[in-house]
Structures are given as C-alpha cells and as structure tokens.
Amino acid sequence: MLLPLKIAWRFLLDKKLQTILVILGIAIGVSVQIFIGLVSQGLEKTLVNKILAYNPHITMYSKSGGFSDWEKEADRIRSDFPEVEAVSPNVNSQAWIKLGKMTIPILVRGFNITDTERLYNITAAIYEGSSPVNDNEILLGKELAERLDVKVGDEVSILTLGRQTVTMKIVGLYDFGVTKINKAWVITNLTTAQNFIGFGDKVTEIELAINDPFQADVVSDQISSALSGEELALSNWKDQNQLMVSAIAGQKIVTLVIQFFIMLATIISIVNILTINVFQKSKQVGILKAMGLTDFSASLVFFYQALLLSLVGIALSLGFLVGFLRGFNRYIVTAQGSPVVNVTVDYRFIALSILIFFVVSMATAIFPALRCIKLNPIEVIKNA
Amino acid sequence: MPNVIELKNVNKIYGTRVKSQILYDINLEIEENSINSVVGASGSGKTTLLNIMGTLDRPTSGEVIIDGSNTKNMAQHKLAKLRNQAIGFIFQFHFLLQEFNVFDNVLMPSKIQRNNRTEVKERANRLLDMLGLYKYRQYNVLDLSGGQQQRVAIARSLINNPKIILADEPTGNLDLHSSEDVYNIFKQVNKEYGVAFVIVTHDKQLAGRVIKIQDGLLASRSARGWEGASSGRSPGV
Ligand SMILES: Nc1ncnc2c1ncn2[C@@H]1O[C@H](COP(=O)(O)OP(=O)(O)OP(=O)(O)O)[C@@H](O)[C@H]1O
Ligand SMILES: [Mg+2]
Numbered sequence: 001m002l003l004p005l006k007i008a009w010r011f012l013l014d015k016k017l018q019t020i021l022v023i024l025g026i027a028i029g030v031s032v033q034i035f036i037g038l039v040s041q042g043l044e045k046t047l048v049n050k051i052l053a054y055n056p057h058i059t060m061y062s063k064s065g066g067f068s069d070w071e072k073e074a075d076r077i078r079s080d081f082p083e084v085e086a087v088s089p090n091v092n093s094q095a096w097i098k099l100g101k102m103t104i105p106i107l108v109r110g111f112n113i114t115d116t117e118r119l120y121n122i123t124a125a126i127y128e129g130s131s132p133v134n135d136n137e138i139l140l141g142k143e144l145a146e147r148l149d150v151k152v153g154d155e156v157s158i159l160t161l162g163r164q165t166v167t168m169k170i171v172g173l174y175d176f177g178v179t180k181i182n183k184a185w186v187i188t189n190l191t192t193a194q195n196f197i198g199f200g201d202k203v204t205e206i207e208l209a210i211n212d213p214f215q216a217d218v219v220s221d222q223i224s225s226a227l228s229g230e231e232l233a234l235s236n237w238k239d240q241n242q243l244m245v246s247a248i249a250g251q252k253i254v255t256l257v258i259q260f261f262i263m264l265a266t267i268i269s270i271v272n273i274l275t276i277n278v279f280q281k282s283k284q285v286g287i288l289k290a291m292g293l294t295d296f297s298a299s300l301v302f303f304y305q306a307l308l309l310s311l312v313g314i315a316l317s318l319g320f321l322v323g324f325l326r327g328f329n330r331y332i333v334t335a336q337g338s339p340v341v342n343v344t345v346d347y348r349f350i351a352l353s354i355l356i357f358f359v360v361s362m363a364t365a366i367f368p369a370l371r372c373i374k375l376n377p378i379e380v381i382k383n384a
Numbered sequence: 385m386p387n388v389i390e391l392k393n394v395n396k397i398y399g400t401r402v403k404s405q406i407l408y409d410i411n412l413e414i415e416e417n418s419i420n421s422v423v424g425a426s427g428s429g430k431t432t433l434l435n436i437m438g439t440l441d442r443p444t445s446g447e448v449i450i451d452g453s454n455t456k457n458m459a460q461h462k463l464a465k466l467r468n469q470a471i472g473f474i475f476q477f478h479f480l481l482q483e484f485n486v487f488d489n490v491l492m493p494s495k496i497q498r499n500n501r502t503e504v505k506e507r508a509n510r511l512l513d514m515l516g517l518y519k520y521r522q523y524n525v526l527d528l529s530g531g532q533q534q535r536v537a538i539a540r541s542l543i544n545n546p547k548i549i550l551a552d553e554p555t556g557n558l559d560l561h562s563s564e565d566v567y568n569i570f571k572q573v574n575k576e577y578g579v580a581f582v583i584v585t586h587d588k589q590l591a592g593r594v595i596k597i598q599d600g601l602l603a604s605r606s607a608r609g610w611e612g613a614s615s616g617r618s619p620g621v
Contacts, residue, residue, distance in 0.1 A: 003495045010483035287479040290440055291493045291540075292468020294461040378440050381475055381552075382431075 004297050007288075008304035011281055019309070022273045026313025026361075029266030031320035033259045034353045039328070040255035042343035044248050048213060051244060054181040055237045056088070056119055056207030057216040058223070063231040066202035073227070074206060080226060083219055086118035086209035091193035091202075096159040097186065099148050103159060106144070106186045110193020119209045122174060122187060128152050129172030135192045138168045141182030142175040158186070160196060168192075213237065259353075267361050270309055274302050274368035278375065285372055286380025299369035306365035314354055321350070387449075388470075388547045388580050389414040389437050394446030396432055406432050408600040410446070414548065414582055419574055419592030422584045428597045430584045431552055437582060438471055438550045439463050451547050468496050472541030472549040472579070476556040478533040480525040480540070486512070487521040490539045497544060504543065511539040515569060531562030538569060548580040549573075556586070 012019045060073070067073060067089070074087045091110040096103035113131045116122055122139070123131055129152035132138060140150065150156060154170050168188070176182055194201060210219050216236035224234050238245045278285070285298055329339045389412075396407040406429040414420060414437070422430050435441035436448060439455050448455045451470045455463060467473075472493075480489045487508060494504045512518045515535040525533060534554065541549050551570075555563035567590060570581055583590065594605045 003498070006495075007481075007483070010481075014483045283479060284481050284483070287473075287481070288492070288496070289464070290438070290467065290473050292464045292466075292496050294464045296461065297496075378435055381440075381477075381479070 003293075004300035005304045007284075008301045008308060011277060011284075011301065012305060012308060015277070015280070018273060022269060022309055023313045023316060025269045026266055026309060027316035027320050029262050029269075030314060030317035030354065030357055031324060033262040033266075033357075034317070034321055034350055035324045035328075036255055036262075037259055037349060037353060038325070038343050038346060039341055040252060041346060041349065042341045043251060045344070046342045047244060047248055050178065051237060051241050052213055053176050053178055054120070054185075055240065057210050057213050058208040058220045058234060058236045060206040060208070060223070061204070061233040061235070063233055066199060066204055067206065068200070068202050070203045070206060076227070077206075077208065077223065081210075081219065081223065083210050083212070083215065084208050085211055086115060086207075088112065088115040088119050088207045088209075089190070089203040089205070090116075090207060091190060091197065091199060091204050093193065093197045093204075094161055095186070095196070097144070097148070098157040098159060098165070104144070104147070105184075106158070107184045108158070108186050108188065108193055108196055110188050110190045110196070112190055113187075116207075119207060120176070125174040125176050126172045127175055129170070132171055132187070132189050132192070135189065135195070136166070136168050137171040137188065137192070139172045139174050139187040140170055141185055142173060143179050143182040144184075144186075145170070145173050147183075158196075162198075166196060263357060263360070266357070267364055270306060270361050271364045271367055273309075274305055274365060275371060277305065278302065278368050278371045282375055282380050285375050286377040289375070290377040290381070295373045298375075299372045302368045302372055303362070303365050306362055306368075310358055310361045314358065317354075386416050386452075387413045388416050388451055389582075390447075390449040391437065391443075392447040392449070394436060394443040394448065396429070396436065396441075397444045406600055407436075407443070410602055412595070412602060414580055416547065416580055417574070417578045418580050419570070419590055420580070420582045421590050421592065421594045422582060422597065423586075423594060424597035429600060430597055433597065434550050434552050434582065434584055438473060439467055468493055469544060470547050472544070472546040474534075474537055474541050474549060474551040474554045476553040478525075478530075478537040480533055480536055482524070482526050484525070485521070486517065486523050486525055486528070486536050489525055489536055490543055492540060493544045499544075507545075508539065508543055511542055512536075514572070515539050531558055531565060534558060534562070534566060535569065538566070538573075542573060542577065542579070545577070546579060548582065551581065551583045553584050553586060 070089045074089055077084055077087050088111055093108045095106050095108045097106045111122070113122055126139065127142070129139075138156075140148070140156075145151070148156065150170060152170055152172060155167050156170060158166050158168055160166065168186075174182070174187065188196075190203070193199075194203075208219075208223075210216060217238050220234045220236040224232065285301070289295070289298055325343060325345065328343060332340050334340055391410050391412040394407055394410040394412075395405065397403050397405045410433070422433065424430050432441065436443050439448065439450065439458075450466055453466065455466065458466070481492065484492070490508045490512060491504065494500075494508075509518065509521075512521060515538060517532060517535055517539065520528060520532065525536060528536065534557070538554075549570075555566050558566065570583065570590070573579055574581055596603045596605070
C-alpha cells in the first residue's frame with residue numbers, strides 16, 4: 001500500500017502548479033459551500049427569532065369572544081399534545097397610557113407569567129425590577145418607560161376602552177429587543193387584565209409554543225380537528241407571516257441549489273484533474289505495470305491522489321471558513337455594528353458537509369482509477 | 385539446460401474484422417543463461433513476440449511457459465507478480481520515472497515486491513557501481529545523458545535478480561559508442577549473474593543464438609547453423 005501512496009505523492013509534487021490550483025479550488029469550494037450554508041441557517045434563525053420573539057407559534061381564539069372553560073382546554077392540550085411546550089392563556093386589551101396631556105396607545109397583556117416561559121421568556125427580558133405578583137402591578141417596555149420617563153416603583157394611569165382610569169404600579173422593566181413590542185406591551189397578571197376589561201375569569205386567547213416552530217401549521221390543524229365542534233378558531237405564526245415564511249423557504253432552496261452546484265463543480269475539478277493525470281502519467285503507469293505493479297495497486301495511485309488532494313483541500317477550507325466568518329461578522333454589519341445575520345458555527349453541519357464532500361470525491365475517484373486499470377502497457381510502450 | 389521461457393504453438397492474430405496473423409505456430413525455447421538475438425524486418429513481429437514472451441501480451445492461441453509456470457490461465461495479479469520476479473524489461477526508451485531519482489528508479493521493481501531489505505539496497509549500489517553510475521545515485525533521471533538513462537534502466541531490470549531480460553531495441557536511441565557499452569554490459573551481466581537475454585536488435589547481432597522472424601515463422605542459427613525453430617511451415621531463409 002505504501003508504494004502507491006508514495007507514487008501518488010510524487011505525481012502531485014511533479015505537477016505543483018496543477019496540484020496547488022486543485023487544492024485551492026477544493027478549499028474555496030468547500031469553504032464557500034459551508035459558509036453560505038451557515039449564513040442561510042443564520043438568516044433563517046435570525047428572521048424566525050425576530051418573528052417569534054413576540055409571536056406565539058399558535059393562537060387559539062374563541063369565536064364567542066372569550067373562553068370561560070379555558071383551564072379545561074389548556075389541560076387537554078397539555079396532556080394530548082406532547083409537542084406543545086407552553087400553553088399560555090391570556091387576556092389582551094387595547095388601552096392608553098397617560099403622559100401629561102398626551103395619551104399613548106398600548107396593549108395590556110395579562111399572563112400567568114410562569115406559563116409564558118417557553119413563549120416569550122418574559123422573566124429573562126426583565127432588566128430591572130421583577131415580574132408582577134400582585135394585582136395592579138405591571139411591567140413596562142424599555143422604550144415606553146424612557147418615553148414616559150418613569151422608573152420601577154412609579155405609578156402610571158391607564159385609560160381603559162370604557163374610559164375609566166386605573167392606576168398601576170411599575171414593578172419591572174423589560175426589553176424584548178423589538179422596539180415595536182417594547183413600546184406597546186404593558187404586561188400584567190391575568191386577574192389584573194381580567195378586572196381591567198370586566199371579563200370575569202374568562203380569557204381572550206390561549207397561546208401555544210411547540211417544539212418545532214415550523215410544524216405550527218400542522219399542529220394547529222391537529223388541534224383544530226381534535227377540538228372540533230367547539231367555538232374555536234386557530235391561527236399560527238406561519239399563516240400570519242406567509243410572506244416571510246415563503247421567503248425563508250425560498251432562500252433555503254436557493255442556498256441548497258447553490259451549495260449543490262459548488263460541490264459538484266469542486267468534485268468535477270478533482271475527477272477532471274485526476275483523469276488528465278492518468279494521461280499525463282500513462283507512460284509511468286504503463287512501465288510500472290510492465291514491471292509488475294498490479295492493476296489494483298496502480299489504481300490506488302489515483303485514489304491516494306484524490307485522498308491527498310481532498311484532505312489538504314479540506315484542511316485549507318477550514319482556514320478559509322474561519323476567515324470568511326470573521327470577515328462577515330466584522331464587515332457585514334448593521335449601522336450599530338452588530339452582524340446583519342447572526343451566524344452560529346454549527347459543527348454538525350460543517351462536519352456533515354465535509355463528510356459528504358469527502359465521500360463523494362473519493363467515490364468519483366473510481367473513474368480515473370478505472371481508466372488507469374484499462375491502461376495497457378503495450379500501448380504506452382509502443383507510443384513512446 | 386532448463387528453459388526459462390517456452391512458447392508452444394503460439395499464434396498471434398491482430399484485428400477482429402480484418403484479421404492479420406503475425407505469428408504462426410511458434411515453438412521456441414529460451415535456455416537459462418543464454419543470449420538470444422531476435423532479428424527480422426520491420427513489422428515482422430519481433431516486438432509482438434517479445435511482448436508475448438514477457439506476458440505483456442497474450443497469444444491468440446498457444447501456451448507461454450515462464451520459468452516452469454504456464455501463464456495461460458493466470459489471473460492479472462499473478463502475471464504481474466511473475467513479471468516482477470522473473471523478468472526484467474528494457475525498451476528502446478528508458479521509461480524511467482522522472483518523479484524519482486536514479487536510486488529510487490533502480491529500486492522500483494523491488495518496491496513493487498515490497499522488498500525493503502538492506503540487501504536489495506546494497507544490490508542497487510553494486511549494480512550502479514558496475515554500470516558506472518554510482519555517483520549519480522541521487523540525480524534526477526532527467527539530468528542524465530541518454531546512455532546513462534539506458535544504463536539506469538538496465539540496473540532497474542536487474543534489481544529483482546530476474547531469470548531473464550527481454551530487451552526491445554535497447555540501443556535504438558543510442559550512439560554507436562553507447563550501444564557498444566550496453567552490449568558489453570549485457571555480456572558481463574550474463575556472465576556474472578547468469579541472466580538469460582532475449583534482445584531484439586536491428587544493428588548488431590551478439591554472440592549466441594540468433595532468432596530470425598520471417599513471414600511469421602522462426603529460423604534459428606546456433607553453432608549448428610540455421611535451422612527451423614518452428615514446427616510449422618519451413619521458413620524461407
Ligand atoms: N495492436 C495492433 N493491432 C493491429 N496490428 C498490430 C498491432 N500491433 C502490431 N501490429 C502489427 O503487427 C505487425 C508486427 O508488429 P511488431 O511491432 O511486432 O513489428 P516489429 O518486428 O517489432 O517491427 P519494428 O522492427 O518496426 O519494431 C506489424 O505489421 C504491425 O502493423
Ligand atoms: Mg518493434
């Protein structure tokens with residue numbers, strides 16, 4: 001086995017420029033392919049996270065306006081649908097918050113804060129104070145608090161749809177990282193919100209989080225048919241963000257196609273160079289066969305060349321990839337200086353991409369190897 | 385004396401649609417330790433005969449026996465091994481591997497055999513010394529003259545201590561002086577190592593047996609004069 005490896009090595013060294021070019025091609029092909037895959041994943045994650053930061057995966061409404069037996073429904077969903085990770089009944093109402101002579105429109109949202117953990121993770125978003133425990137305690141978003149110039153412990157007046165004024169105490173400030181939400185949501189507990197709109201102990205919606213957000217439409221349909229006959233309506237984030245969802249799906253497919261063709265081009269370049277190499281080295285191969293090198297060992301020479309090229313190319317591609325990612329995070333940034341897309345280094349994806357490339361490139365080395373097996377020493381010797 | 389090569393009723397026909405028969409029922413024995421020249425007009429089939437003897441080509445019919453083993457039904461890898469161990473090849477062109485230096489080229493057949501022992505390296509040194517190439521051991525083969533390259537090829541053909549060397553116009557590319565050198569080396573090697581030679585040659589006939597191909601048939605001249613070596617039709621000499 002050692003002689004074919006040694007010959008392969010010498011053949012590569014003998015054509016240094018050719019070898020360097022192929023290795024560069026492999027390194028660029030593999031690294032670019034992985035890089036755009038990572039960017040695509042990051043783009044998807046960034047977009048989905050932005051949407052899902054303030055969107056439940058699935059929302060259940062009652063057609064009659066409110067659920068009175070919401071606790072029963074919530075328990076049923078918790079027990080019947082294991083893929084549902086959070087069930088959060090809530091009460092929402094349009095309202096206004098008073099600032100001097102101005103009133104600013106807001107959305108009062110009453111939750112059982114503990115139920116929302118897998119949905120909004122409100123607790124984690126609180127950067128000052130704590131979550132509401134008692135009635136008439138509220139959380140304000142960062143931008144709204146700044147605009148009102150209030151702090152934790154202050155009291156604010158809120159105007160209901162029924163033109164009543166309620167005084168609430170600020171117990172905490174949150175930041176979801178989405179200005180639109182920070183400005184609008186005033187978060188409180190369920191009873192406060194229920195009292196606020198005189199809703200008894202009904203809730204307006206039940207919001208759900210599921211383990212795979214992309215299954216939202218499927219799970220939504222399942223719940224809908226399981227709970228059919230009742231006054232239920234369901235919506236999911238995918239339906240509400242159809243444009244975004246199809247944009248994400250579209251970019252994923254485009255990325256996949258590009259990845260495929262980069263991979264293909266890279267592999268063709270290896271096979272191509274090895275096939276050329278069989279011709280370039282036909283004299284050597286012919287004489288080696290005449291001297292007793294078996295067809296199998298002769299073909300190993302070309303497998304080893306593919307192996308060496310692939311391994312060196314892959315190693316170099318990892319270096320390139322690090323460079324691409326650094327450059328991307330450094331130069332492709334928003335006005336605030338943070339990367340446009342949050343690219344995370346997915347080691348599994350990288351390993352899988354490299355493995356696929358490696359297996360395919362070694363498998364295609366069979367073509368030059370077959371050519372080499374067919375090579376007849378007599379022809380070579382005759383045509384010297 | 386035992387034979388290192390025996391051809392029995394060997395026929396060679398080229399082409400499938402238009403058939404042309406090059407060799408007719410050849411029967412030939414190459415004795416151990418003998419020197420044999422193959423002569424004949426261009427296109428008469430000298431190379432074809434040599435390739436068949438070297439198992440690089442298969443006869444259309446007939447048997448080729450190398451060093452006692454019949455090659456008729458041998459698998460490719462067995463033939464390769466037989467060639468590697470029993471036969472040394474020298475061609476008109478040296479066919480050295482430019483990717484390796486002189487020493488590695490000489491060792492190549494032993495490496496194919498996965499023989500890495502020190503004796504084989506010593507043997508390579510001895511052969512190079514005998515051929516006046518010792519100081520060129522580390523040279524790239526492209527930096528040698530044509531005569532030197534051919535001598536490296538000779539050393540290479542001898543490294544596995546073969547029973548026989550098949551040489552197809554080994555001096556075809558060399559000047560008169562270098563050709564003389566090569567033939568003298570052949571004689572010396574024949575004497576020292578007891579290797580049998582079959583040499584296809586245009587220019588010169590070495591001492592020893594001369595095998596002449598004409599019309600696909602053989603005539604052989606030995607100490608007893610010309611005689612038909614083929615059992616087929618009588619050759620026109
Ligand atoms: N692969 C082949 N297919 C068809 N015919 C061939 C093939 N190889 C050789 N021949 C023919 O066989 C005949 C003998 O060829 P060969 O090479 O053995 O001649 P030669 O005696 O070595 O000639 P030279 O002295 O010119 O080297 C020639 O007529 C040649 O055209
Ligand atoms: Mg010839």
